[in-house]
Amino acid sequence: MTPAVTVFGSLHYDIMVEAPDRPRKGETLTGHSWHPKCGGKGGNQAVSAARAGARAAMIGAVGDDDFGHALLDDLDRCGVDRQGVRVVPGTGSGMSVAIFDAGGDYGAVIVSGSNLALSEQDVAAAREQIAGASVLLLQNEVPEAANIAAARAVKAATGRVVLNAAPARKLSSELIELVDIVIVNAIEAEFLAGGDVVNTLEGASQAARRLIADFPAAIVTAGSEGVAWCNREGRAFAIAGIQVKVVSTHGAGDEFVGAFAAGLARGEPAEIALAAANAAAARLVAAPEQQRQANGPATGA
Numbered sequence: 001m002t003p004a005v006t007v008f009g010s011l012h013y014d015i016m017v018e019a020p021d022r023p024r025k026g027e028t029l030t031g032h033s034w035h036p037k038c039g040g041k042g043g044n045q046a047v048s049a050a051r052a053g054a055r056a057a058m059i060g061a062v063g064d065d066d067f068g069h070a071l072l073d074d075l076d077r078c079g080v081d082r083q084g085v086r087v088v089p090g091t092g093s094g095m096s097v098a099i100f101d102a103g104g105d106y107g108a109v110i111v112s113g114s115n116l117a118l119s120e121q122d123v124a125a126a127r128e129q130i131a132g133a134s135v136l137l138l139q140n141e142v143p144e145a146a147n148i149a150a151a152r153a154v155k156a157a158t159g160r161v162v163l164n165a166a167p168a169r170k171l172s173s174e175l176i177e178l179v180d181i182v183i184v185n186a187i188e189a190e191f192l193a194g195g196d197v198v199n200t201l202e203g204a205s206q207a208a209r210r211l212i213a214d215f216p217a218a219i220v221t222a223g224s225e226g227v228a229w230c231n232r233e234g235r236a237f238a239i240a241g242i243q244v245k246v247v248s249t250h251g252a253g254d255e256f257v258g259a260f261a262a263g264l265a266r267g268e269p270a271e272i273a274l275a276a277a278n279a280a281a282a283r284l285v286a287a288p289e290q291q292r293q294a295n296g297p298a299t300g301a
Contacts, residue, residue, distance in 0.1 A: 151178035
């Protein structure tokens, strides 16, 4: 049986809008096109882990609505075990709107919806997925109390906990003590480690060294510049980014995290798992959104 990555986290139905630029406050722009995509940091990372060859399971919550049905269908299509995804009646599914500019960068707004219903109840109901997890992936788009419950359960089953601390928010000491590896970008590293973090390999390396004061190991991504690793055993290194023509940066971080978790579950050394994750993210940003796996039921132009 292939190694197991269990993702405990968010599922969002995304509306992707292509425009010449992102609007300023009070400004209305005319866009080029739009299309839907099934995502959420949790959903994206589960699909990425499955694509990287791991036996991936998702624990989450969707609403009993069209968005929720599309999210469940997408997990099925992508080969993710979604027995641990609960349908919450009377609550809308999580969703987001992302606006992409001509350079492929974006800004987004999320509405959490059913993701906020995740609790210890969902951890208890997903005993099989928890017990079989070599790696548990967490993010900051669901309640922290639920993350703590999931982390405790996986640690009790001798699995490892990887926290993608995004979006940035204050973490309790209770959660920090349960995390084996933290993954952040420069902005999130600034929030957790303090001080300015320059979005370069050197800046990422310095931030990773600061983060191991709180976490056993830290990964700091620096976009196209690459990624840095540091742990308390004294191992530190950086991997340069793979230069590609960027079509869209949306989902690159989640692709990286899911692919890294798959390598970690296979028992690969950090250097090997991170190199594979780096390559997976590069492939994703070079692919047009419409060619990526997760598509919704309708497209507008």
